[in-house]
Amino acid sequence: MQTYKQDxxxxxxxxxxxxxxxxxAHVQPDGDAVSSTLAVGWLLSRLGKTFxxxxxxxxxxxxxxxxGADRILNMSLTERTRTYSNVIxxxxxxxxxxxLVSEWMDKESNxxxxxxxxxxxxxxxQTLIKSDAAxxxxxxxxxLAAFEIGWDRDVAEMLYTGILTDTGGxxxxxxxxxxxxxxxxxxxxxxxxxxxxxxLLEQLTKPQFDVLTMALGTLRMSDDGKVAxxxxxxxxxxxxxxxxxxxxxxxxxxxxxxxVEVGVLFKVINDKAVKASMRSAGRVDVAAIAAExxxxxxxxxxxxxxxxxxxxxxxxxxxxxxQSL
Numbered sequence: 215m216q217t218y219k220q221d222x223x224x225x226x227x228x229x230x231x232x233x234x235x236x237x238x239a240h241v242q243p244d245g246d247a248v249s250s251t252l253a254v255g256w257l258l259s260r261l262g263k264t265f266x267x268x269x270x271x272x273x274x275x276x277x278x279x280x281x282g283a284d285r286i287l288n289m290s291l292t293e294r295t296r297t298y299s300n301v302i303x304x305x306x307x308x309x310x311x312x313x314l315v316s317e318w319m320d321k322e323s324n325x326x327x328x329x330x331x332x333x334x335x336x337x338x339x340q341t342l343i344k345s346d347a348a349x350x351x352x353x354x355x356x357x358l359a360a361f362e363i364g365w366d367r368d369v370a371e372m373l374y375t376g377i378l379t380d381t382g383g384x385x386x387x388x389x390x391x392x393x394x395x396x397x398x399x400x401x402x403x404x405x406x407x408x409x410x411x412x413x414l415l416e417q418l419t420k421p422q423f424d425v426l427t428m429a430l431g432t433l434r435m436s437d438d439g440k441v442a443x444x445x446x447x448x449x450x451x452x453x454x455x456x457x458x459x460x461x462x463x464x465x466x467x468x469x470x471x472x473x474v475e476v477g478v479l480f481k482v483i484n485d486k487a488v489k490a491s492m493r494s495a496g497r498v499d500v501a502a503i504a505a506e507x508x509x510x511x512x513x514x515x516x517x518x519x520x521x522x523x524x525x526x527x528x529x530x531x532x533x534x535x536x537q538s539l
Contacts (some may be wrong), residue, residue: 218344221342221343222342222356224340225328225342225357226357226360228262228324228326228339229261229326232300234263234265235263235264235300236253236266236268236300236301236315236318238266238269238301238304239304239305239306240311240312240313241311241313242271242459243274243305244274244379244380244462245375245376245378245379245414246349246350246375247350247439248273248274248277248280248286248374248375249271249277249280249351249373249375249376250304250305250328250349250350251286251304252267252286252302252372253354253369253373255353256368257354257361257363257369261361266298267287268286268288268315268318269287270289270290270312270313270315271288271290272288272290274459275459279371279374280368280371281368281415282368286389288477289314293504293509294317294318294535295476296318297318298318299319299320299324300324301319301323301325302326303325303327303328303369304354305330306334306448307329307335307510308334308335309335315431315534324339324374325339325360326338326339326340326342327340327444328341328354328357329341329342329343329353330343330345330346330347330349330353331343331345331511332345332512333505333510333511334510339436346388346390347375347388348393349376349379349388350376350383350388351372351374351376352373352376352392352393353375354376355373358373366403367403367404370399370403370404370405371405371410372399373400374397374401374407374410374434375410377397377400378397378407378410378411382466384409388512391447405429419460421454421456421457421460422456424453424455425446425450425464428446428454429445429450429464429479430449432445435471440474440475440478440539441474441532441535441539442468442474443477443480443528444467444478444480445479445481445528446461446464446482448482465491465492465493466480469494469495475494475539476500476539478491478493478495478531478532479491480524482524483519486522486525488519488523489517490507490509490527491512491517492504492531492535493515494514494515494517495514495537498538498539499538500513500515501515503531503534503535504516504518506534507520
């Protein structure tokens, strides 16, 4: 089996051999997805490569402080005039997660797949996958180091953002000694850690607060107290004037109740579809459960979309969780 070190060498060779890249992350991008997109763009710029950064929709407003964020195209607002033969996908466990941006790619495109999700199926012509990495940004830290180029505060801020958000402020089990060493180096490069933690992890917008309040009003628990769940409906979203970004972190509230092994957020998409986001205390592999329903993620954090009503999906997912306890 090829080593991670060799994968880094091959990824560097892929980037050096090609040009005119399309850089994309998963739909509804989080901190790791946005920062990884920008870090790849920063690298390509330093190497004198031409590239286009894109996402199916907008990036979260709270991520716009990073250098180059305004260069990430919102596909839904951009007319396509061509397709790309060289693609770099970041933080996408499944190729389908790039969404409609796939229409911007040649059918036989050269594709570098950079990701940290254990459920990644190895799509693409070249892969750089490390499932025990805390974030895709951690992998990009190693990749940038392989190029032996000078770093600056801008890229340090990007990488720190991805690691900070995907480790829950360095609280999750993925926070390894290496992660802390990386964070220390990025802080030395000028990153303002406290400010980023405050803006990304502590502050709530009014829509976030409102939709959180509504979600907590739906809280239910299993009889044994090991599973807790909440739901959010389109009506909640409309009333709170909330966006998908405002739902981030809500699933942690049912999970954080003492004695709870699995917390779930059911987000009603419409009358016939519901998204389930799951968080585990460690006893239950929620990535395996999500994979059974066509989703994916990590052992302690995963999600999937199911067809059916809220009641039907809730019953189905909770039953599968109970079987794993």
